Amino acid sequence: MNVREKASGDTLIGKRIPKMDAPQKASGKTRYVHDINLPGQLHAKILRSAHAHAGIRSIDVSQARSLRGVHAVITAQDLPFQRPIGVAKDHLPLKRDRVRSLRDEIAAVAADTEEIAEAALKLIRVDYEPLPVVATAEDALRPGAPALHGEDLVCVNRNGTTEVVHRAAPGNVAMTFDYSQGDIARGETESDAIVEDVFWLHYVTHCCMGVSGVIAEFDSNGNLTLYSNSQVPFLHRREFGELLGMDPGRIRIIQPPIGGGFGSKLDIYPFEPIAIYLAQITQRPVKLVFTREEEFLASPTRQPVLLKMRSGCTKDGILTFRDVETVHDNGAYTSWGATTPFVMMQTISSLYRVPNCNYQTRAIYSNNPYAGSFRGYGNLQATFAVEAHMDRLAESIGMDPLDFRLKNAQDPGEVTPQGMNFRTCGFKDCLRIAAERSDYQRKHRDNVARWRDPDPIKRGVGMASMLHVGGGAKIYQSDGCGTILKLDDFAHVTLITGASEIGQGSETVLAQLVCEELGLPLSSVTVVNNDTDVTPWDVGVHASRTTFIAGNSAIGAARKAKDKILAAAAVKFDGKADEYDLKGGIVVDRRTGNGLIEIDKLIRSLHFSEKAELVMTTFYYEPPSQHQDKKFKGDVSAAYAWATQVVEVEVDTRTGIVRLLKVNAAHDVGRVINRLGIEGQIEGGIVMGQGYALTEDLIVDHAVVRNPNFRDYKLVTAPEIPEMDVSFIETMDGEGPQGAKGVGEAPAICVAAAVANAIYNATGVRITALPFTPERVYRALRGQAKPPVWDVGS
């Protein structure tokens, strides 16, 4: 092939590109943290509490310490300078004199084998003083309820001084949010129809197929290396530094490929500092891996929510107000679950145009498992309520539910009262296309007409839409991501990005974006994304931000490299840089399309010249978004993603079994970068949403998780999946990389809300609590269900 022929490099954008790491994974060669073993490594296990709430009178570890093969046994007593972890810093990794949930860590062992470590745990004697259990948020709010964090948490600093690290939380209130726009009273007066419900959104958990695990190792200079599944390595590095009283610069986080994240690895959990302490004490590498049961008991949950909502509209279908109050069972400690109201309020205030809106919420301590961040981050819960009311209001004024939504849906250019600026917005297209492809309006009418038919099998269609950040979220000081890019003498690119790959396919998308700029094939790129000693800073994988933020960063670095190459071409061919372009590995003349020289040849001539230069660039992308002010107002994301999903269900009224038959999903994704990858994200998200709606239920009964295994915690399996039809609305976002917006969380958000509406459309019965198990549906159809009640005051 000569230079001219090769110059016709086709675009990779929008193509079906297999993931770069897939061949390795499909042959079982990928090494997850569980598969890594370091020479001299010890195995650690954690002793957890036997009570959901108790004082600890004493812990006797003497027998455990003398067991052969045990290298260290630690309790809080051995760690005088322990610091708290978590979002509110209310959580000591090893508990001192009180346990507040069954997951609580009391002691830990490092031994030659896991078996010995287990045996040692059995030799530890703990003397508990049981305390009354606070089993629900309602219990926690009762007058006289035990205060779970009733005293200040005081820590001793390394210099001997003491410090209050967490203030007492009287009344068990861990966190509150209060948002308002407009005037609810005015909205009520203007309303012709008003509906009110109480909703209960249950506990579910991530169920990453790879259980949690970490390896900690100190070198002889006291530097720490962690093999960690963190989704936010740079933030955690700083936090570990604070915990350990060491310079974060001396902490290196290596991220082996991860067996699923979905938000669960956004916080530090006690097992991580515990492994570090054990490594520090033993001066050996320490590996700590959960069992599946431990994973169910001691990893975070999705935020359970009790939600009360009142909404109104005029008789011609204009929303007038929405008044929402929620109580979140925070569990024993505060992780990201407590902050999900940030996202919930966006949906409540701005998915549809609603001039008057109130949203108040409290996160309440209990002895239950604590809630973390989980794909969708409160949006599944908020959307469930909002979309139920869209259907109920439409029905009460006799309007078609699609028409009602179209009347109130946001348009491009809208700046909402919360300050979000919808520069691109494909919401109405999502609504129309999902409805059209599912024949929603006709089916919806026909199903209602069949409510009184004798046939026990009913069909229903239901619709729900969502709004989610799609251009990062300015939560931290910076929402940026760094890239280092080098082009070697063979025009092979090493793309060093701060953005972590957690299975979602970011590695491939970033490589595509770089190839697009540099006119190189995908095989010319190696992505390095898993070592904080090498990679530049990134705020982490959350808020569906990676394609958008890390994508823009990678493009920025690639453009700088391109500029440099074109400048060299200009010198060589005696023209101006903008007369040349890079295509198919060749420098081409823009005007004629003729190939001039292979890129690698040009780079070598730059390298081995008098100037002796390499092509290496860096770029840091910071999105043009704003922090919210104290009233939660501000344009927090550089772009917003939209979607509508229509589901079709079959309800067997004899058994209460609901089958999800079909999902028509329409997503405003800005632009499709990798069609194969984005379909996978959406299908996976839909099925995760299906689990939330129908099968998954972490049963927390009196602070005890009753079903910590896959036999009793039902994930959706292959025979149960619906037919999935996905449409992409390409709004070509001006700020997005090649026009793209984030999509990671979006597909999971609507399903449960749409299924609730579909069950109603099939049967005429509205169920306001999740999940829709056969038992719940069966009872509801017979008028025997106890709907959720608001018994938490205000």
Place this chain on the structure above:
Amino acid sequence: MSATVDIAFTLNGVETSIRVPVTMSALEMMRDALGLTGTKYGCGEGECGACTILVDGATVNSCLLFAVDCDGRDVVTIEGLAANPLGERLRASFVEHGAVQCGFCTPGFVMQSHHVLTKSPHADAEEVRRGVEGNLCRCTGYKKIVEAISAAERVG
């Protein structure tokens, strides 16, 4: 700590002998004693399929099988499919159809689908879905996995 037994079996086509504790599972033997980490621990209770291996041609959850019960049998792990034509087609098909995200479930799915297609080379989508019912995947929503398996006969 516990009693040990000497066993001998064919592992990925190679005669193998090893001394194992009687309490050890085949999964632990593969991963910890033999260094074959392609077989994954997802639950240890026979509920997720991440640990699927072939024993005398049938798929087994290796977490539920005692290592000693491998004695005298023909055992294949994901590593053993490297040179197997159907294994090769399945791997290629999983990659091409986007059936791999985090990849943690993938070796188990490849093993199970190898079994499904060996029994029924022209299995339709319904048979495939039933065939992999015991394998859990949290990432993909299964659609692309089923497509990959159904297409594996044609790939390559």
